[in-house]
Amino acid sequence: MAQFIMEDLVNKAGLSDKIEVSSAACNSEKCEVMHQGVAAKLRMENIHFGEHHLSCPFEKKDYATSDLIICMDDDNIEKMKEICDGDPDRKIIKMAAEDIPWEKRGMNKMFDKIKSGCENLLEEVKDSVK
Numbered sequence: 001m002a003q004f005i006m007e008d009l010v011n012k013a014g015l016s017d018k019i020e021v022s023s024a025a026c027n028s029e030k031c032e033v034m035h036q037g038v039a040a041k042l043r044m045e046n047i048h049f050g051e052h053h054l055s056c057p058f059e060k061k062d063y064a065t066s067d068l069i070i071c072m073d074d075d076n077i078e079k080m081k082e083i084c085d086g087d088p089d090r091k092i093i094k095m096a097a098e099d100i101p102w103e104k105r106g107m108n109k110m111f112d113k114i115k116s117g118c119e120n121l122l123e124e125v126k127d128s129v130k
Helices: 002-012 036-044 074-083 107-129
Strands: 069-071 092-094
Touching (some): 002 107, 069 074
């Protein structure tokens, strides 16, 4: 969900040629299809996403090619640090001050938290990419 919300915000800000957004899972060993509730919420909000999007695992090699690695909660941060053998370049950060837990029954609340986190993050980085 966060990838597509951020891509939407980046496109609307006219920065799609400067900011690349992608997503990966830190708690899976295989690629998985998007949860139906996430897809439905994105459609309801008119946010474009690939209908056949797969969430694939983050790999240690991805650390080198990432400028930032944004996690939803403290558990994900710890998992990312395990995958990457630490965070020597301090790229791994949390989306918001409070955790954004995965809530199958709370898509609206989760969407709002993620959108707010994406808006704040874009505001922080957009001056450095212009």
